[in-house]
Amino acid sequence: DVKVTQSSRYLVKRTGEKVFLECVQDMDHENMFWYRQDPGLGLRLIYFSYDVKMKEKGDIPEGYSVSREKKERFSLILESASTNQTSMYLCASSSMSHRVTTEAFFGQGTRLTVV
Amino acid sequence: QKEVEQNSGPLSVPEGAIASLNCTYSDRVSQSFFWYRQYSGKSPELIMSIYSNGDKEDGRFTAQLNKASQYVSLLIRDSQPSDSATYLCAVLSGGYQKVTFGTGTKLQVIP
Numbered sequence A: 001d002v003k004v005t006q007s008s009r010y011l012v013k014r015t016g017e018k019v020f021l022e023c024v025q026d027m028d029h030e031n032m033f034w035y036r037q038d039p040g041l042g043l044r045l046i047y048f049s050y051d052v053k054m055k056e057k058g059d060i061p062e063g064y065s066v067s068r069e070k071k072e073r074f075s076l077i078l079e080s081a082s083t084n085q086t087s088m089y090l091c092a093s094s095s096m097s098h099r100v101t102t103e104a105f106f107g108q109g110t111r112l113t114v115v
Numbered sequence B: 001q002k003e004v005e006q007n008s009g010p011l012s013v014p015e016g017a018i019a020s021l022n023c024t025y026s027d028r029v030s031q032s033f034f035w036y037r038q039y040s041g042k043s044p045e046l047i048m049s050i051y052s053n054g055d056k057e058d059g060r061f062t063a064q065l066n067k068a069s070q071y072v073s074l075l076i077r078d079s080q081p082s083d084s085a086t087y088l089c090a091v092l093s094g095g096y097q098k099v100t101f102g103t104g105t106k107l108q109v110i111p
Helices: none
Strands: A004-006 A010-013 A019-025 A031-038 A042-049 A064-070 A073-078 A087-094 A110-114 B011-014 B019-025 B032-038 B045-050 B054-058 B061-066 B071-076 B085-093 B098-101 B105-110
Touching: A004 A087, A010 A019, A019 A031, A019 A087, A019 A110, A031 A064, A031 A073, A042 A064, A042 A073, A042 B098, A073 A087, B011 B019, B019 B032, B019 B085, B019 B105, B032 B061, B032 B071, B045 B054, B045 B061, B045 B071, B071 B085
Parallel strands: A010 A110, B011 B105
Antiparallel strands: A004 A019, A019 A073, A031 A042, A031 A087, A064 A073, A087 A110, B019 B071, B032 B045, B032 B085, B054 B061, B061 B071, B085 B098, B085 B105
């Protein structure tokens, strides 16, 4: 079974703090994704990576950065946390088949509260 | 226009009935389509993937894809209370790597 593990289930951080969310997958997937999920807005893509050290902006990258130094690990960084970044953060990974992304598998999610 | 649109619901069906969930998308060159189920407080889990026009069946679930009309649907036969969840439609677009999700349809199966 594919396993995508996020480092924390719940986090509470203060405004202005630098926050690191970690994600590890054990299936040698090429692609990794960070989404945030908010009521009424659904899942929105923040960043994704299709290879080590490669990254692409998603729909809402402002205020975030990412790092992928190893294939299995994808980190989301909030440079200076703000209250509007309070949300559920979901990491996902997927493989490639014939140059097309296959289905994504999700971690358990991190509920981040910025106070 | 949103890239992937779903009716937010809630869609209420009696136990044992067929639940029909619909999704439309805007990118004509989309190639891959996915249905996820998400229980409250949990992360999405994959139910079905479909890549070509027509129907694809897996147990009580049938995914239907019509690329000409740009819609994909999910049918759940013999609905059970345990099927009560939010169902997310996802579409692969933007250079074969970006997966875009709809906002989800909440399904309630009434015992």
